[in-house]
Amino acid sequence: MLSIKKLNVVVGDKKILNDFNIDIKEGEIHAIMGPNGTGKSTLSKVILGNKNYEVVSGDIKFDGKSILGLATDEIARLGVFVSFQNPISIEGVVNSEFLKTAINARRENAIGLFEFVKELEGKAKELDYPEELIHRGVNVGASGGERKKNEVLQMELLEPKFIILDELDSGLDIDSLKKVCEGINNYLKNHPKTGVLIITHYPRILEYIKPQFVHMMVCGKIVKTGGYDLAFEIEKKGYSDTSIIDSGENNE
Amino acid sequence: MNKLIVDNSIVDSDIFIDKDTDLTVDLQDTEKELNVYVVNGTLLKIFIKTKNTKNKVTYYIDDNSNVVINKLAIDSNDDITINMKDINSSIKYNSSIINYKNNTYTQKINHLSSDTKSRIVNHCINVEDKEFKFIVDGIINKNAVRVDFKQDNKIINLKDGKSNILPNLIVDSDDIEAEHSAYIGTFDENKKFYMMSRGLTNNESDDLLIKAFLLNDMDLSEKERDIYSAIIESINK
Known part of the structure; x- marks a missing residue:
């Protein structure tokens, strides 16, 4: 599904990703944990083709084909979805109109108004996403938690094949986190081939969306790969304890 | 509400508004001179669409009158003067x-x-590589106190247009509130x-941002919004 090989990425003179490798197959859930500034969020933007980052070498393949050089919208329409850490607000662009345009960008025939409204209102209700926010500018006046719910609402409506959850738990209280994770788990139950990459500092979210693989990322590269338990070992010892890297299976 | 329509058939004239009125203005390829007198205590709402105009319009607003104007214009060289004559x-x-051509829009x-209030919002999409200029003068007379004046001017260049904003504020009085702002640039890349x-193409993203930019500050009925939206959707990028 998603395969990244020896990816090197710079911004100006600064190297952000350093020989980065990862392989995520259909239906697998992976988590990347790492300290601030290690390039985790950059990774999601690079996968989406953000032009602010320069790929110096390496490749990103999705479903066997390189997506380097594709425009962001082309990558999105292939089925890649990123739930952003800090979803921005767009004043004047009505949320429902934005969502409808995004759905239609994936379809040959435009979605009917009745079908769209039914789908949108049903999914918003499941997420406890306030109805009035559907008719406002995208994320305008929305709290951090409401913005994250809007990300998951978009995900459910756009039905991606591969999902990146970038710091999903930041800005969410425990009840909202549970609700949002419940929505994602329902989606994965109904779309079992979906690949997932969770980017996080803390293992809390991994208690709700359980990964099969956990990667520890430091200085732009994965330094250790393990199972679910690795997340709690990292939490216990911290990112600076090199004994984690020295012990057991290593991605390199 | 009284309803009035002004279209290309109007000759240079004075228009007197002495009761609450909805005025619809639809002008194309015109170069007219109009004076609009809003008599005291009157509400005037104006819905304007114009194309390729060079009109000179002067408003005279009496005490306790409120005027709300929404205007969508393609290629405007209009010269607008607003006289807030009396209190409240x-x-x-x-x-x-x-904007597609070389134009200057003057207000x-x-x-x-005293006790007069104005909210001026000027937004322009400069579509091609032509020159567009906003000249906006706010003048507060020395005898006018407790005046509340705000103007906001923005131009978005879709290509390599040369855009300019001259936001002048001439204040000859104390005890007033005044703000003016100007922005020339492109749409926020982070928003795009x-x-x-989410899969929107560059053009689809631009379409939504353009519509938001041009209509977001307007208080429009559904029908009016549909009319403006249809015009905006015809923008040839």
């Missing part, structure tokens, strides 16, 4: 311009009396990235 008068004037707001990350 207010105006909210939203001008949204779609002069004269606060001649976010929209494209």
